[in-house]
Amino acid sequence: MTETSKAETKNLSFFYGNFQALKNINLSILEKKVTALIGPSGCGKTTFLRCFNRMHDLYPHNRYEGEIILLPENTNIISPDIDPIEVRMHISMVFQKPNPFPKSIYENVAYGLRVRGINKKSALDEKVEKSLREAALWDEVRNRLYGQAFDLSGGQQQRLCIARALATDPEMILFDEPTSALDPIATSKIEELIIELKSKVTILIVTHNMQQAARISDKTGFFYLGELIEYSTTDKLFTAPAVKQTEEYITGRFG
Amino acid sequence: METEKRHTSLQYERELQEIKDNLIYMGVLTEKAIAKGIKALLLRDSDLARTVIAEDDEIDRLDVDIEDKCIRLLALRQPAARDLRFITTAIKINGHLERIGDMAANISEKVIILSEEPQLKPYVDIPRMADIACGMIRQSLDALVNENVALANKVRSSDELVDNLNEQIFRELLTFMMEDVRNIHRATIIMQISKNLERISDHAKGIADMVVYLVTGKSVRHEEPPES
Numbered sequence: 033m034t035e036t037s038k039a040e041t042k043n044l045s046f047f048y049g050n051f052q053a054l055k056n057i058n059l060s061i062l063e064k065k066v067t068a069l070i071g072p073s074g075c076g077k078t079t080f081l082r083c084f085n086r087m088h089d090l091y092p093h094n095r096y097e098g099e100i101i102l103l104p105e106n107t108n109i110i111s112p113d114i115d116p117i118e119v120r121m122h123i124s125m126v127f128q129k130p131n132p133f134p135k136s137i138y139e140n141v142a143y144g145l146r147v148r149g150i151n152k153k154s155a156l157d158e159k160v161e162k163s164l165r166e167a168a169l170w171d172e173v174r175n176r177l178y179g180q181a182f183d184l185s186g187g188q189q190q191r192l193c194i195a196r197a198l199a200t201d202p203e204m205i206l207f208d209e210p211t212s213a214l215d216p217i218a219t220s221k222i223e224e225l226i227i228e229l230k231s232k233v234t235i236l237i238v239t240h241n242m243q244q245a246a247r248i249s250d251k252t253g254f255f256y257l258g259e260l261i262e263y264s265t266t267d268k269l270f271t272a273p274a275v276k277q278t279e280e281y282i283t284g285r286f287g
Numbered sequence: 288m289e290t291e292k293r294h295t296s297l298q299y300e301r302e303l304q305e306i307k308d309n310l311i312y313m314g315v316l317t318e319k320a321i322a323k324g325i326k327a328l329l330l331r332d333s334d335l336a337r338t339v340i341a342e343d344d345e346i347d348r349l350d351v352d353i354e355d356k357c358i359r360l361l362a363l364r365q366p367a368a369r370d371l372r373f374i375t376t377a378i379k380i381n382g383h384l385e386r387i388g389d390m391a392a393n394i395s396e397k398v399i400i401l402s403e404e405p406q407l408k409p410y411v412d413i414p415r416m417a418d419i420a421c422g423m424i425r426q427s428l429d430a431l432v433n434e435n436v437a438l439a440n441k442v443r444s445s446d447e448l449v450d451n452l453n454e455q456i457f458r459e460l461l462t463f464m465m466e467d468v469r470n471i472h473r474a475t476i477i478m479q480i481s482k483n484l485e486r487i488s489d490h491a492k493g494i495a496d497m498v499v500y501l502v503t504g505k506s507v508r509h510e511e512p513p514e515s
Contacts, residue, residue, distance in 0.1 A: 279369055284299070
């Protein structure tokens with residue numbers, strides 16, 4: 033299979049006020065692959081992930097430098113000329129804790145489509161079912177689509193959030209520690225799902241669970257103190273990393 | 288060489304060290320077994336040969352024990368990178384040492400048979416082979432402890448010396464067999480001893496191959512050693 037870039041960061045730096053959280057990150061994210069980001073707390077991996085759907089725009093005094101080029105459109109998604117809402121239509125995000133809206137299961141998935149102006153019932157029905165199927169949740173909720181999303185279990189809520197993210201046909205999905213609040217069985221369902229989803233979308237995932245990164249990703253980047261220390265294929269990074277710091281971190285000889 | 292940082296889990300660190308220590312101990316036992324077996328050959332001492340066979344039990348016990356420890360760490364610690372390479376390397380080195388122990392016992396069995404018959408010829412090359420093979424085991428384990436790739440490569444190239452000596456012994460014994468058919472029995476037994484020593488050096492080379500993998504992450508098992 034050929035490897036095409038879906039997004040490229042070019043000298044990407046990020047500042048929270050005066051604090052520089054990311055330092056000149058150059059990284060290429062491959063299309064329809066899973067890229068995992070690992071590193072100790074405060075290393076910048078989540079900051080990096082959030083740049084991709086302009087989450088940082090929600091707070092003042094935050095500043096980007098450099099570029100994130102989305103391909104093949106060749107748009108710099110952190111350019112001030114680009115509307116963050118439009119970016120989020122292309123790049124959706126799934127958070128650490130499941131965060132469904134206080135609405136029905138159906139409305140959670142339909143929400144992004146309604147924002148886009150799609151209100152025709154047949155179109156919505158079709159898209160909601162398709163998204164729930166892709167998120168491996170359809171069979172569990174098909175008879176209770178109008179029930180409250182909060183009545184679902186934690187793992188189901190997380191899969192609902194994935195269905196919601198899929199509904200707008202994104203090119204890329206960002207996962208920020210999507211399983212850290214879930215039990216091992218719900219975790220393995222989400223992992224299985226992520227592996228399946230990569231045939232459709234490009235996936236970028238931040239995880240503290242290194243075995244999870246090793247299990248599901250194709251490429252892994254190790255961040256430390258705002259820098260990208262090593263970026264290579266997951267197999268290589270976990271068996272024979274090239275950089276001493278990576279070695280120390282993944283074998284638990286760190287700090 | 289850079290000093291390795293300590294593991295945040297000291298228990299894990301201790302368990303890895305224990306595996307390493309046991310491999311070294313096993314290596315010492317195999318070297319002793321070979322040296323004793325060859326001494327028994329030269330002295331025509333069947334009793335000494337029998338102690339080598341009995342002492343192989345301790346090597347077998349270590350084999351099982353080291354493998355258990357490695358499997359336990361794989362299951363409980365999910366090791367990565369260097370630790371993962373160390374544990375998989377340890378499993379393989381353990382296998383090599385166990386086979387070396389069996390071959391030393393095998394040599395001793397042949398010594399017992401030879402001691403019951405008149406000596407066919409003076410032994411010159413066999414003790415030399417044994418010395419080189421023991422040196423290879425020792426150096427390959429030194430290379431493991433010090434993560435010394437140059438030393439491991441030296442061991443890898445020494446294998447050829449032992450192969451050549453084995454060939455030489457084979458040709459020499461052929462002449463004995465052609466001279467007198469009554470020599471054939473003893474000559475084939477000596478040949479088996481020589482073959483065992485040649486196999487032992489192959490295993491020592493196997494240990495050195497794994498040391499190169501441990502340090503560099505590169506598999507060299509089917510590659511020629513670099514010219515020194």
